[in-house]
Amino acid sequence: MASQFSSHCLTQLSAITSINGFQFRALDLKQDLPTLQSWFNQEYAQFWGMQGLNLAAIENLMAATQHKFALIGEWQGKALFMVELYDPAHDEIGHHYRVARGDCGMHLIIAPPDGNPISGLSFKVMDAIAQLVLEKLAFNRLVVEPDQLNSKIHRLNSRVGIRYEKAIQLSTKAAFLGFCTAAQRLRPSSTPSSTGLAQTTSALPSTLAAPVTSPMTLSTL
Numbered sequence: 212m213a214s215q216f217s218s219h220c221l222t223q224l225s226a227i228t229s230i231n232g233f234q235f236r237a238l239d240l241k242q243d244l245p246t247l248q249s250w251f252n253q254e255y256a257q258f259w260g261m262q263g264l265n266l267a268a269i270e271n272l273m274a275a276t277q278h279k280f281a282l283i284g285e286w287q288g289k290a291l292f293m294v295e296l297y298d299p300a301h302d303e304i305g306h307h308y309r310v311a312r313g314d315c316g317m318h319l320i321i322a323p324p325d326g327n328p329i330s331g332l333s334f335k336v337m338d339a340i341a342q343l344v345l346e347k348l349a350f351n352r353l354v355v356e357p358d359q360l361n362s363k364i365h366r367l368n369s370r371v372g373i374r375y376e377k378a379i380q381l382s383t384k385a386a387f388l389g390f391c392t393a394a395q396r397l398r399p400s401s402t403p404s405s406t407g408l409a410q411t412t413s414a415l416p417s418t419l420a421a422p423v424t425s426p427m428t429l430s431t432l
Contacts, residue, residue, distance in 0.1 A: 216298040217280045223348055224282070230339040230347070238281035238293065240270050246290055246322075247273065253323050258358045260383055278302070284336065292321040294340050296348075304356050307379045307388060313351030315344050337371045338396075345393040356386040372396040 221237060228235040244266050251261040251269065261269060273281055279297035283290050295318040300310045317340065321333055344353045355373055357364045365387070368375075372395040375387040 216278050216301075217275055218277070220296060220348055221275075221280060228343065228347060230342050231335055232286065233291070233336065233339045234285040235282045235343060236285065238273065238275070238283055240274065243283055243290065243293075244269055244273075247293060247320075250293070250320055250322055255323075256320055258361050258384070259318075259320060284339070286332075289325075290322065292319060292336050294319050294343075296344065299354050303381055304354065304379075304388070307356075307381075308376070311351065314354050315348065315350040315352070316354045316356075317344065333367060334370055337367055341371055341391060341396050345391070345396060351392065353391040355389045355391075356381065357389070359385045359387055372398060 224235065224237070248264070248266060248269055250256055251259055251264065256262065261272065264272075273295070275281065278301035279295060281293055281295040284292040284294060297316040297318075299305045299308075299314045299316045302316055304316060319337070319340065321336060341353055344350050353373070355368060356379065357368065359378065365375075368389060371391065373389045373391040374395060375389040377388050379386050379388050
């Protein structure tokens with residue numbers, strides 16, 4: 212699967228996939244770039260490091276390769292989020308742990324609020340992505356490396372069932388390395404200690420188990 216990551220996944224997703232009311236489709240660079248540019252320029256999207264980039268630069272960074280591709284998630288007929296899936300064996304993250312066959316890396320950005328925030332919506336987005344990766348695409352593990360300063364995503368990851376293994380230093384950020392299997396998704400974490408990092412770093416918020424209160428203003432990169 213690793214050598215044909217993108218082609219394998221896109222073949223599986225050749226038709227529009229609907230999960231929990233969200234419609235997944237391949238990112239259309241010409242159609243979706245202006246929307247992505249507006250999302251990346253939001254204050255909360257600082258963790259992507261793409262603020263101020265022009266359309267050509269974003270297109271270059273988001274173009275699909277053999278080892279990564281992006282999907283747009285639509286809800287009620289509008290683009291709500293973008294998720295990038297990638298092969299950890301061909302990414303910097305692969306230098307920080309022993310990559311296993313069936314691993315799938317993930318980056319996520321959600322649109323800014325359009326009207327009143329909808330409680331629980333971002334959790335539903337994350338859960339739908341976990342279902343997509345672990346069930347529809349049949350990967351063994353979902354791999355994440357969120358910025359240590361992104362406190363909102365740590366709470367959300369915990370609710371989905373992602374377990375943090377260790378703190379790591381990437382070229383662009385200090386991050387946490389986390390994993391989620393299909394079994395773990397069915398047993399979401401509920402306390403800071405369940406991350407395995409609560410005693411080793413102060414970057415995890417003390418309110419890790421608290422619900423997300425701003426459901427459409429986060430980025431997981």
